Amino acid sequence: MHPVVIIGSGLAGYNVARELRKLDRETPLTVVTADGGQFYSKPMLSNALASNKTPAAIPLNTPEQMAAQLNATVRTRTRVAAIDTAARQVRIGEETVPYSKLVLALGAEQVRLPLSGNAADAVMTVNSLDDYTRFRAALEGKRRIAIIGAGLIGCEFANDLSATGYSVDAVDIAGQALPRLLPAAGAALLEEKLAALGVVWHLGASVRSIDRDGRTLEVTLANGRKFSADLVLSAIGLKPKLELARAAELKVHRGIVVDRYLATSAEDVYALGDCAEVEGLVLPFVMPIMHAARALAATLAGRRTAVAYPPMPVLVKTPACPTIVAPPANGAVGKWLIERGADGVKSLFIDSAGKLLGFALNGAATAERAKLARELPPVLA
Numbered sequence: 001m002h003p004v005v006i007i008g009s010g011l012a013g014y015n016v017a018r019e020l021r022k023l024d025r026e027t028p029l030t031v032v033t034a035d036g037g038q039f040y041s042k043p044m045l046s047n048a049l050a051s052n053k054t055p056a057a058i059p060l061n062t063p064e065q066m067a068a069q070l071n072a073t074v075r076t077r078t079r080v081a082a083i084d085t086a087a088r089q090v091r092i093g094e095e096t097v098p099y100s101k102l103v104l105a106l107g108a109e110q111v112r113l114p115l116s117g118n119a120a121d122a123v124m125t126v127n128s129l130d131d132y133t134r135f136r137a138a139l140e141g142k143r144r145i146a147i148i149g150a151g152l153i154g155c156e157f158a159n160d161l162s163a164t165g166y167s168v169d170a171v172d173i174a175g176q177a178l179p180r181l182l183p184a185a186g187a188a189l190l191e192e193k194l195a196a197l198g199v200v201w202h203l204g205a206s207v208r209s210i211d212r213d214g215r216t217l218e219v220t221l222a223n224g225r226k227f228s229a230d231l232v233l234s235a236i237g238l239k240p241k242l243e244l245a246r247a248a249e250l251k252v253h254r255g256i257v258v259d260r261y262l263a264t265s266a267e268d269v270y271a272l273g274d275c276a277e278v279e280g281l282v283l284p285f286v287m288p289i290m291h292a293a294r295a296l297a298a299t300l301a302g303r304r305t306a307v308a309y310p311p312m313p314v315l316v317k318t319p320a321c322p323t324i325v326a327p328p329a330n331g332a333v334g335k336w337l338i339e340r341g342a343d344g345v346k347s348l349f350i351d352s353a354g355k356l357l358g359f360a361l362n363g364a365a366t367a368e369r370a371k372l373a374r375e376l377p378p379v380l381a
Contacts, residue, residue, distance in 0.1 A: 002098040003028035003073070004300060005090060007080050007244070008105030009037045009063070012273025012289045016103055017070050019297030027300075029072035030097065032090070035128055037063030037076035043286060045132045046156035047317045049164045055133040083248035085266035101268045101300055104245060104256060108238035108274035108284055113148065117209030119217050123148070123232045126157075138231055143167055146219050146229035148207050149236035150177040152316055155190065157235060159318040162197040169219070169227055170194075171202040178316070181325040183336045186345045186362045193321035193363075200227075238284050240275040255282045260306035260380075262296045272296055278307060279380060287312040288379075311376035313359075313369055322366045326376055328358030341365065348372070 255277030344363030
């Protein structure tokens, strides 16, 4: 019997394997990963400094422990070169690995800016434990950190670094922090609280070039302003990894296109997590992964199950200004109602009938998360 093959050992890959093993202990299972194969939560990377966690302390399990727990073969530091959906096999170098069913849990990669300057290649990104290990090593002896991007990951790193003694400059082309997740009032409070930690904001600005200036880096913005940094971290967003799927002639759009059963355009090939597009939704967050993993595991075990997404508020790990967001669906029609308190901002997105379609809570307003979440419509019913 050919194994179920899962490509990827992130939260999506390992969680679908775990859920499958709750239902089926016998079907052969192989996990193939280009990474080290440790089980860890990627969201932990952006607050590990303040949590006093070294890179070595972040993984919860080694790949050997995962293989034992899952009764699976876990192949680490192994890159899949190609997928042959007609022959039902994946190619690893000169080796071919047959599959009964194939799961793509390929994740996403950091978007990279086309920067000029003789130190453009020195810009770091953090999207994996390997990346974070390199980042922490590079931080040694450094003090001034520039962060490109004031979205979720950029703000979380800005909080983590500034709270642990680093000087942080944060740059974003948008005029506010968390531009895709927060209305202006909530963003203003977040910016104020992070500024109190020492974060210097450069909003409505973009980075033009990065050059070496002795032992430091000179960051030049498009508006001509310059500042120095010891290290530059780019966190401008993620894009699904599509190369393998595209080469295998699977249908792709913004992500690998799957139906409600997480099936791709090829028979017995599935996708979930940051690489997948479900009914037009690409949701790079933990809760959608967990719901998808349970549904797909049931399908793999022989009980065809469609994925459904309930309301899934997202916690932004910025302790200086606790923030929880449940954005309205793309294209939702309504307006933001803003309530500013002494120590928080409550923003509710309401349609013309007064129905709650989304919210953003900052500071003390986060206490209303559970109550408001119950009023939200499902993300995907």
